[in-house]
Amino acid sequence: MKVLVYGAGQLAQMMYLAAAPLGVDVKAVDVSNREILHPVSKQKLELNLDYALADVDVVTAEFEHVPEELLSIAEESGKLSPNARSILTGADRVREKALLDSCGIPNAEYRIIRRFTELEDVIQSLGERVILKASRDGYDGYGQWRYQSPDDMEGIKTALASLDLDTVPIVAEKMVNFDREISLVGARTKDGKTACFDIAENLHHKGQLHVSIAPATHLSDALKAKAQEIFTAITNALDYVGVLAVELFQVGDSLLVNEIAPRVHNSGHWTQNGAETCQFEQHIRACLNFPLGAMHTNKVTAMINIIGCTSFSRDLISIPGCHLHWYGKEVREKRKMGHINVTAESYHELSNKLEQLMTYLPEPYFPKISGEIGRLR
C-alpha cells in the first residue's frame, strides 16, 4: 500500500518510519513546488504529482496549511484522509472557532477583527490581556501578538497595519489564566470509532512547545472523560478519519479548547517510545482502514524538543530509556531540530533521568527541565 503526504517535514519522515514495518510506503510532497520527495533523504523523486496521486491508496497531510487547490485535487480522487473540511478547519481559526461553537465546546472568549478600525474597541471589550492571532498560517506562536498593557497598543497597530484583514482576519482572544496546558491525541476510523492516547501535559515557551509529560499527572477521571467527549464531538462533526490532536487549557475543573491540529502532533511524539502503538503508525492505520493498534501507555514519558541548536552530545542516548529522534534539518533559530523521548517506570524515576539528561544539554534547556524535575518528585 502507498500513502502520499502533503508536506515534507519531520512529521512525514516519522510517518514513513512508522509505516515501513506494515509494508506501507510513504512519499512526501513539497507543497510549495509540488515536487515528490523521499520523506527521509528529501531526495527528489522523478514522479509528477498527478501520477503520484493516481498511484497511491491514501493522501494525507502533515500540516494544515496546504494550498486549497491541492486539497481539492486529493479530495476529488476520493483518497484524502482526513477530509478537506477537517484540514481547512484546522488551518483557519475563524472556521475552527465556528466549529467549536457549533458543537457547544468551551473555548477562549473571542472576537473576530475584519477591519483595522475595530482593533482598539475589540481589545478593550475583551479585557486587560488579549492575544491576537492571524486566522491563517500561524504555528509555533508565529502570527500572534500579545496585548498585556496599554503600552502594547502602538506596536500591535504597527504590526497589524500591514496585514490584509479582508483575506486574513484576526481572531482576538481573551488571555486565559489557565492552570496548565494539556492535549489529547486520538484517532477516528472510517466507521466512526474513536480511541485516544493518554493525555499529555505540555510546557510552552514563547508560544512554542518545549516539553510534554505523558500521562499528565494529577488528572481527574472526570477531566479525562470530558476531554474524550470533546474529541469525539469534534471528530464526529468533521467525519474525521486519522489522528487528530486537541490542545486544551485546564482551568480548575473545566477545559477550554485552544486549537485543534488535524494531523499527528508534536505533543503526541512521546507515543513513539511510551505507548503500545505510536501516533504515526496509528494515523497510517486509520487512514488505510486497517485495524487500530492498542493505545495504552507502557512507560511514563517526557518528550523534550531540541529547538534551534545542535550543540550537545549524542551520548545522551546512554541514559537508559533515552531515545533521540533527529530530523536532519539545517539549524535555524526557533527551528525544531529533533526531540528526545525519555521513558521510565515511574515519575520519580523519570525525574532522575531528566536530571541526568540535563548534564548533556546546553544551558538554555535547564530552567524548563529542572522545573519538571521538581514537579515530578
Ligand code: ATP
Ligand atoms: P502550534 O504550534 O501549537 O500550532 P500556534 O502558533 O497555532 O501553535 P496557539 O496554540 O494558538 O499557537 O498558541 C500558542 C501558545 O500561546 C499556546 O500553547 C498557549 O501557551 C498560548 N496561548 C494561546 N492562546 C492563548 C489564550 N487565549 N490565553 C492564554 N494563552 C494562550
Ligand code: MG
Ligand atoms: Mg496551531
Ligand code: MG
Ligand atoms: Mg497550538
